[in-house]
Each structure stands twice: as C-alpha cells, then as structure tokens.
Amino acid sequence: AKARGRNGYRFYALSMTGEGVERLRLEAWLRRSIEKDEMFLNYQPQVEIDTGRLVGVEALVRWNHPELGLVPPVKFIPLAEDTGFIIQLGEWVLAEACRQMVRWQEAGLAVPKIAVNLSVRQFERGSIVRTVDDILRATGLEPGRLQLEVTESLIMNTGDALQYINGLHALGVSLAIDDFGTGYSSLAYLKQMPVQTLKIDRSFIKDIDEDANDEAIAIAIIQLGKSMNLSVIAEGVETDEQAAFLLRHGCNLAQGYFYSRPVMPDDLLRRWLP
C-alpha cells in the first residue's frame, strides 16, 4: 500500500511537472513571439448606430504560433500579465496600432480614431506617459486620434492613477473606461478623471432584451454617461434588436459582431471606407 501511495504521489508530481513544463514552454514561446513576428492586430469597427458611420476602431492583438495556431487573447494575455511580458507586448501593440493609423491616413483613408487596450501592469513602472508620448512622436500620429482603454480596477487600484490619467490626457489622447459596470468604481473618483468614454460591458448587452436587470444597468450607465458628459459605447452588440434598444435609450455608439468582427486592416478598408 505504501509503495502504491508513493507511486501515486510520484505520478501526481510528474503530472504537475508536466503542467509546469507546458507553461514554461508557452512562456518561452510568448517571450519570443514579437521578434518572430507572430503577433498581429485585428481591428474592430466602432459605429454610429443611427447612420452606420464608422467612428473608430479597436485594436485587438492576435498570436499566430507555428505549432499552436491562432492563440486567443484569453489564453495568453493573463500569462503575459503574470510574467511581465505584457509591458513589451503592450508597447508593441500601441506602436503597431499607431503605425497602422498613419498608413491609413497616408492612403487618404482617415479612420477617425483608434482605441488601444492598456493593462494595469503597464502603469507599474511609472513611465506610461513617457512611453505613449515617445510612440506618438516616433509614429507621427496625432494624439487626438488615439484613445486608450483602461479598466475600472486599473483606475481604482493603481496608486497615482489620477496623475497618470492626467498625464495621458495632457498629451492630447482620449481615455475610455473598458468593461464599465463589471468592476467597482467610485463615481466621485471617476468624476475627477479626464475620461471621455464609457464602454458598457458585453455581459450587460448580451441578454438586454430578456433580462430586466441587464436592461436596468445598461440604461443606468447611459444616463450616468449623459449626466457626466461622457460618450457611451456598447460593446458586444450582436443583433438589430440590441442596437435598436440602445438607440431608443440614448446610446448611439456600438461595437460588436452585428457590425463586424475584428478584421485585418485591408478588410476594414474594403468594407468601411469609400
């Protein structure tokens, strides 16, 4: 029995090691993904509901690994955050998104605005304002064309968040609060922040026609945005009914599969620009 127990233990330990090795391998691959040119960006349109006009795009990172294939962000963003690689990746995403905007502009096809996600870890070194400024200068993108998406938890849990947000605002970029309503945020604190946009999280939009709570929350966020003079955009809009609901309640901006999935730059041009 003892021997079996030991074997059992050994087997368990080995399988744990297997998992650890797997993770280490993924980490090592991830670390080299940028230099190996495996990362790329997709762009998802943001649309004015009543006119169908393109008002912006959100840049979303994709990892194409030769063995793993296309790895979705949910599988590697958390790992990148754990290991700190997100700092490098986040800078690459920002630079690539800005370069793409300049390419579109040079082709005479001005996309109004590009939104880029920032992770909380990108604020930890205290140099985020400088980094964004450097990238804007290096790429030549007008700051007013860039919107940075941050979460409520980043704002609430980062020491000096107000200072960083003010610094970014002073560069001339705009700020959006992503996944709004899923985190905890103090409205009094929010009011001090030079933020321009609230993004209603997809989880509230999903069942908006059936779930009275979701409906109430979405309406409350739209009202809140109005009273704070912020623009409000709904994410994850998949149906005509959801879009109509939003419009009816005073939200005229949306992003979601109903309009377009995230796409490659050329597809964006083909579909959205004259």
Ligand code: C2E
């Ligand atoms: P997010 O910032 O909330 O981005 C929206 C996500 O919802 C994207 O998933 C998008 O493809 C998906 N989506 C958009 N419309 C619809 C819809 O109508 N229905 C459904 N079911 N989904 C929709 P994606 O690209 O897989 O990204 C997932 C998350 O990964 C993002 O959520 C964001 O938190 C993170 N992420 C992606 N790219 C970056 C990046 O460059 N930097 C950082 N820090 N995080 C990123």
Ligand code: CA
């Ligand atoms: Ca986002």
Ligand code: CA
């Ligand atoms: Ca979001």
Ligand code: CA
């Ligand atoms: Ca979301």
